Structures are given as C-alpha cells and as structure tokens.
Amino acid sequence: MSKALTPRQAATATGALALANIRYWTSVAPLARSEIGRWEQRACGIPDPVLRALATLGATSANATADALRMPLRTVQAVLQQLVAEGACSIERDGRHVAYRIEDTTFSEATTT
Numbered sequence: 001m002s003k004a005l006t007p008r009q010a011a012t013a014t015g016a017l018a019l020a021n022i023r024y025w026t027s028v029a030p031l032a033r034s035e036i037g038r039w040e041q042r043a044c045g046i047p048d049p050v051l052r053a054l055a056t057l058g059a060t061s062a063n064a065t066a067d068a069l070r071m072p073l074r075t076v077q078a079v080l081q082q083l084v085a086e087g088a089c090s091i092e093r094d095g096r097h098v099a100y101r102i103e104d105t106t107f108s109e110a111t112t113t
Contacts (some may be wrong), residue, residue, distance in 0.1 A: 010058070050079040054089055059101040 005013065043055035053065050060068075066076040080100050083089045092099045 048079075050076055051083060052087060054083075054100055054102045059092055059098055061097065065100070078105040 040056065043052060046052040046055055049069055049071075050065060053068050054060065057065065057068060062077045062080055063073060065080070066073040069076065080089065084091060084100070088104060089100050090103045092101055
C-alpha cells in the first residue's frame with residue numbers, strides 16, 4: 001500500500017525531476033546524438049550493401065533487408081549466409097522469426113602490443 005505524498009514531498013520530487021530533465025537534454029542528449037551520428041557515418045561507409053544495411057537497420061530479417069535494398073530475397077539470403085559463415089553477422093531466432101545482426105568483433109579478439 002502506498003501513501004500519498006505530502007505537498008512538500010511532491011514539490012521536491014517535481015523539482016528533482018525537472019532538474020534531471022534539464023541535465024539530460026543539455027548534456028546527455030547532445031552527446032548521444034553526436035555518437036549516433038558518428039556511428040551512422042561509419043555504417044554508411046561500409047562498401048558491402050547488405051552489411052551496410054545490417055549496420056544501419058540493426059537486427060533485421062532477410063526479407064526486410066531485401067526490401068530496404070530492393071534486391072531479390074534469394075540474393076540477400078545467400079549474402080547473409082556467407083556473412084554468418086565469415087563471422088561478420090550472427091543469427092537471432094525467436095520462434096519462426098530469424099533476424100541477422102552485425103557481430104561487433106572490436107573487443108572480442110585479444111589485442112597485443
């Protein structure tokens with residue numbers, strides 16, 4: 001059972017929420033937009049059209065990728081199978097739905113100096 005807030009508690013909570021909102025929109029949101037823009041630019045620079053589509057669309061089906069690229073489904077499926085075999089993307093299954101996602105290997109391989 002929850003108790004109702006006193007007017008003072010409600011005012012304090014409202015002020016805290018307003019302050020958090022201001023801090024988010026003035027510091028976090030611009031940084032997030034900048035980073036998203038940077039990653040979108042990098043994704044658009046990927047030469048392979050299917051891999052580029054996965055980078056920009058996120059986890060998506062072969063059908064959605066083919067539609068986005070206006071390519072035949074069988075062609076996209078063949079490229080996706082090759083990308084999976086090469087380890088460039090992975091498959092996520094949810095019942096009958098199959099989605100492909102770029103596999104980020106930036107930090108998965110050991111680095112040496």
